[in-house]
Amino acid sequence: MGMLGDTIRLATKDLKYFSITFMIYFFAFCQFAYLLFGRELPSYGSFIGSIESLFAFALGDFTFDDMQSAQRFLGPVFFFMYVGIVYIGLLGMFLTIIYDAFAEVKRNSDEQSNDFEMVDFITGRLKDMFGCAKKKEEEEEAQ
Numbered sequence: 001m002g003m004l005g006d007t008i009r010l011a012t013k014d015l016k017y018f019s020i021t022f023m024i025y026f027f028a029f030c031q032f033a034y035l036l037f038g039r040e041l042p043s044y045g046s047f048i049g050s051i052e053s054l055f056a057f058a059l060g061d062f063t064f065d066d067m068q069s070a071q072r073f074l075g076p077v078f079f080f081m082y083v084g085i086v087y088i089g090l091l092g093m094f095l096t097i098i099y100d101a102f103a104e105v106k107r108n109s110d111e112q113s114n115d116f117e118m119v120d121f122i123t124g125r126l127k128d129m130f131g132c133a134k135k136k137e138e139e140e141e142a143q
Helices: 002-037 047-058 065-068 073-112 117-131 133-140
Strands: none
Touching: 002 047, 002 065, 002 073, 047 073, 065 073, 117 133
């Protein structure tokens, strides 16, 4: 659970910039959808409706046929541009940000010593100092 928190903490700055970029693209597509489909499709009849519809579209709830019947040429163009930019482009950017942060956290955790290793080292030294470790080694050799 610590690695997840460290990953999000490390990726926070990049995710802020990504969120701004995502909002710019998303609201541009919302405005485009409102202007393109607003008269023909009731779900795109208002700007708020366009936001709701495109958010549902991003989650996988869409009807390509309605877009194509509302706008014969621009409907499919809008559909494929939205899928290409939002699904593929922006989702790829998001996953890359998370992956890079995770790789950095993993690399840092591999370089740092574990707290338990330090405890094992100290207890081993104390056993050596008091002669307890030699007794166990002698018992293992005798068996």
